[in-house]
């Protein structure tokens with residue numbers, strides 16, 4: 001081959017190489033531009049979520065050339081270093097639980113302790129109110145042992161002689177059902193047993209259950225009038241002598257209402273005892289309810305008035321007013337209650353006057369109940385401390401005496417130990 005031919009071949013090779021180089025550079029630049037445009041993402045119509053994720057309407061479909069360019073670009077990207085020794089999986093592939101888009105070897109965030117806002121941490125979780133009596137049936141064990149078990153033992157023994165009937169009567173009286181209710185129950189049991197007979201323990205239980213439930217007047221309206229009406233909050237007065245559990249009941253009741261989705265305002269009209277207002281305020285804070293209070297020794301009626309006014313201004317569903325139970329004279333206490341009620345009625349209807357009675361005080365509680373009932377229109381009874389007594393029969397007696405339904409029962413010092421009273425569930429708890 002001549003020198004001139006060799007030079008010609010070298011020139012041609014050089015020209016081809018230069019052409020190939022130029023073509024490559026142009027293609028690479030085009031691909032880069034295409035990728036950059038795709039990475040910019042949509043310019044409008046998107047929503048920046050708090051998490052920082054960009055949300056947008058579905059993107060238009062990519063052209064074939066763009067798809068090819070993207071695949072090639074991904075293939076050309078330098079591989080991420082995965083130090084195998086640090087990984088739990090052994091084959092270098094993503095393991096279960098690995099984040100999809102975060103490089104698996106990047107430092108991950110651990111759990112971080114975060115302080116929640118004050119108000120949120122104060123508001124407690126509240127147990128549902130439905131079925132509380134069933135759930136708290138164990139709290140009635142004292143009454144069950146002394147009353148339910150004894151009665152079932154006597155009736156289940158078969159034919160009862162006069163001595164056995166006397167024992168049934170004594171058991172009912174000891175459990176505080178009162179003479180009238182006891183006589184009624186014994187005579188119903190005697191006639192039913194004489195008519196149908198009782199052969200098994202199950203029959204004895206069924207008969208006793210139906211007689212006791214009937215004696216509790218299951219058709220009485222036990223609903224709590226605590227819902228707002230005519231654009232105003234419902235107003236409930238909680239009354240009773242000192243120490244029976246008025247403040248505690250008011251606090252527990254606020255929880256019941258809040259658990260039901262209501263908003264509540266508390267009025268601390270027990271100005272006689274400063275600690276009572278503090279106690280009520282604490283209950284309120286636990287469920288996010290405001291408390292209106294006055295100066296120690298101040299006028300309870302004016303606190304009640306302010307509470308209802310504030311409740312109307314803030315638009316709460318229910319205003320609960322805790323009253324004082326201690327005054328120097330019975331007349332003074334009753335006059336004061338009357339005044340509280342009259343003053344509240346200047347702005348709103350008093351929907352309920354709940355009389356709180358301590359079940360452990362037996363006949364004493366009943367005497368108090370009579371005094372209150374003579375002076376104020378009691379609409380419902382709350383029987384507290386049933387967990388601390390074997391005399392659960394007071395429920396029968398107090399309803400009979402006052403002709404007012406027991407609406408709620410206190411079954412312990414726990415914040416959610418207040419249950420709606422249901423005759424069937426109550427008798428079931430007594431009979432085990």
Ligand SMILES: Nc1nc2c(ncn2[C@@H]2O[C@H](COP(=O)(O)OP(=O)(O)OP(=O)(O)O)[C@@H](O)[C@H]2O)c(=O)[nH]1
Nearest residue numbers: 242243244245246247248325384385410411412413
């Ligand atoms: N075991 C038990 N204790 C209760 C129940 N209800 C209230 N108590 C307790 O009874 C005590 C008196 O309760 P308070 O709510 O302060 O009584 P109060 O009627 O407001 O008393 P004053 O403010 O003095 O008029 C507290 O220790 C309560 O925890 C209950 O159902 N069972």
